[in-house]
Amino acid sequence: MNIGISILLSLLLGLLAFLKKALTIPALILAVIFSIFIANYGGLTSFIILLVVFLGSIITKVFNKSKKSEKRKLIQIISNVGIGTLSLIIFKITRDNLYLLIYASVMAESLADTLASDIGTLSKKEPINILTLKKGEKGLSGNISMLGLTASLIGSILIALIYYIGIERNITSLIIITLSGFLGSIIDSILGSAIQVKYKCEKCNKITEKKEHCGKKTNYYKGIKWIDNNLVNLLSNLIIFIILNYSLI
Numbered sequence: 001m002n003i004g005i006s007i008l009l010s011l012l013l014g015l016l017a018f019l020k021k022a023l024t025i026p027a028l029i030l031a032v033i034f035s036i037f038i039a040n041y042g043g044l045t046s047f048i049i050l051l052v053v054f055l056g057s058i059i060t061k062v063f064n065k066s067k068k069s070e071k072r073k074l075i076q077i078i079s080n081v082g083i084g085t086l087s088l089i090i091f092k093i094t095r096d097n098l099y100l101l102i103y104a105s106v107m108a109e110s111l112a113d114t115l116a117s118d119i120g121t122l123s124k125k126e127p128i129n130i131l132t133l134k135k136g137e138k139g140l141s142g143n144i145s146m147l148g149l150t151a152s153l154i155g156s157i158l159i160a161l162i163y164y165i166g167i168e169r170n171i172t173s174l175i176i177i178t179l180s181g182f183l184g185s186i187i188d189s190i191l192g193s194a195i196q197v198k199y200k201c202e203k204c205n206k207i208t209e210k211k212e213h214c215g216k217k218t219n220y221y222k223g224i225k226w227i228d229n230n231l232v233n234l235l236s237n238l239i240i241f242i243i244l245n246y247s248l249i
């Protein structure tokens with residue numbers, strides 16, 4: 001897409017994020033920069049995919065009251081859109097359509113993941129841990145529910161359909177994007193359960209990902225100390241990127 005229109009659309013996206021109080025200021029600036037790259041290098045369909053991923057994170061906040069006041073930070077923009085932007089920069093350099101497909105696939109994963117965690121926590125049933133299959137707390141990484149899995153599948157299909165209509169009418173690509181998005185969010189849950197740092201609140205005994213709970217500092221419980229949810233999101237995006245790079249060339 002023409003650079004002027006790319007900047008204009010990206011500023012409009014930034015304005016929407018600002019009005020919805022969805023992002024902190026540094027996150028907003030980086031999101032606009034990534035968006036300019038995405039629109040300029042990837043074209044209108046790539047921009048629409050970004051817009052849908054972004055709207056997904058806003059819409060779920062409306063339903064999920066516990067996340068309403070949370071603004072997404074710079075690190076979250078990097079972990080959710082960074083690998084996607086990188087894919088389009090490689091597309092620009094190589095002109096290989098494969099990287100448009102990889103872009104859609106990692107973005108499908110980001111949307112699937114956002115929907116799984118924000119909608120999944122609304123499930124009335126207790127979720128189960130993806131590795132131990134034991135019942136656990138809602139909203140904790142690694143715990144999955146039918147509602148969360150369904151939301152993540154729908155998110156992946158949505159991105160795959162946008163790609164199908166806007167870029168390439170190819171059923172194989174449609175399936176690759178859908179599976180990448182869905183399996184990526186499964187990988188995210190496995191990493192979330194296996195290696196992500198968890199804390200324990202000494203006041204209410206709950207296991208949490210937060211450093212503070214019940215107004216008090218929490219204690220280390222398990223996982224690798226420097227691996228938080230953002231890094232897990234980035235890693236699962238990167239894993240999808242690497243798998244597709246090696247399996248599709």
Ligand SMILES: [Zn+2]
Pocket residue numbers: 201202203204205206213214
């Ligand atoms: Zn607590």
